[in-house]
Amino acid sequence: MVGDPTRELARNFDVLIEEAGLALRGSFIINPEGQIKAFEVQDNSIGRNAAELLRKAKAAQYVSMHDGEVCPAKWTEGAATLKPSIDLVGKI
Numbered sequence: 646m647v648g649d650p651t652r653e654l655a656r657n658f659d660v661l662i663e664e665a666g667l668a669l670r671g672s673f674i675i676n677p678e679g680q681i682k683a684f685e686v687q688d689n690s691i692g693r694n695a696a697e698l699l700r701k702a703k704a705a706q707y708v709s710m711h712d713g714e715v716c717p718a719k720w721t722e723g724a725a726t727l728k729p730s731i732d733l734v735g736k737i
Contacts, residue, residue, distance in 0.1 A: 649668070
């Protein structure tokens with residue numbers, strides 16, 4: 646989490662509601678190279694799930710270190726991953 650008193654980040658990530666002077670609830674997972682790997686934006690009336698955000702961050706870290714593997718939906722640390730191939734079509 647970061648503070649954004651100048652609202653520059655909110656503008657750059659396109660979550661700022663200018664007329665209200667506040668930002669939508671946005672979560673962004675950005676790798677060390679500056680690439681957005683996951684993001685989620687919702688209205689301020691909808692809460693975020695910190696456990697799900699952490700799961701996504703761990704999945705992003707995992708796949709960055711394991712070339713050719715992907716983390717399926719609901720993947721948790723230590724669970725099986727997938728290696729995409731034509732053999733998976735229609736099976737997941």
